[in-house]
Amino acid sequence: MYWLKRMKLTKDVKYDMPIPPMGLDFFSMTAREGKEHFEWFMNRIPERMDYLKARCAKDLDLSVSELDYSAESLILLWRWFLKTARMEKTPKEEIEKMKEGAKIFGESFIDRTRFTATTEYIIRDIGMYVGQCFVLNYPQLYWSYEEKRRNRVTVSVTVNQPFVGGFRVHYKGIEGDERFAVIHMVHVQAANFFDHTQKEIDLYRVYKYWENIIPKQNT
Numbered sequence: 001m002y003w004l005k006r007m008k009l010t011k012d013v014k015y016d017m018p019i020p021p022m023g024l025d026f027f028s029m030t031a032r033e034g035k036e037h038f039e040w041f042m043n044r045i046p047e048r049m050d051y052l053k054a055r056c057a058k059d060l061d062l063s064v065s066e067l068d069y070s071a072e073s074l075i076l077l078w079r080w081f082l083k084t085a086r087m088e089k090t091p092k093e094e095i096e097k098m099k100e101g102a103k104i105f106g107e108s109f110i111d112r113t114r115f116t117a118t119t120e121y122i123i124r125d126i127g128m129y130v131g132q133c134f135v136l137n138y139p140q141l142y143w144s145y146e147e148k149r150r151n152r153v154t155v156s157v158t159v160n161q162p163f164v165g166g167f168r169v170h171y172k173g174i175e176g177d178e179r180f181a182v183i184h185m186v187h188v189q190a191a192n193f194f195d196h197t198q199k200e201i202d203l204y205r206v207y208k209y210w211e212n213i214i215p216k217q218n219t
Contacts, residue, residue: 020041021040039170048128051125065113073133074204075203086119126203148160164182168209168213
């Protein structure tokens, strides 16, 4: 499909974008602000999911009932995203900052295009939807967020961001808890736009991978 093969530096789409009271600079948020953001995030899930599903169904001429939080519904949702996502040229001042901060890495670390603000908000809503696919289908999973702790030497790239917890991994005889930073992972899949490798099954494949490490519920 032609729309899958080229970046869209075109007019942005209209989309409702509720802005969190404490902004979206997760790295700069205090522990208290991170907690407040998570509470805001959880309270907005019902209305954001109603809006996202209605918008996706309308644009793809589907029934809203098809967006039922199943793994298969992620294919429909991502098909809509691939039609809807837009990019823009990165402002010159930001490019200069990237050049200064990545002198030893070279041009490959400079992003000359980026997603529009609208697309970033769509990614957040899709992250909510993916998270709901897990927690609604598997009662042993739950929403939480990565707290900012004073004694940490390094700060995680997903600090203060919501995640779905309750997964279990086994590696070389060791078992441990794992959490899924859903919005971050949706953004990782969306980044396939930049090298033209995006596919309608991107989200579906991620979901099925994580589904394999959901522990069985005690009976």
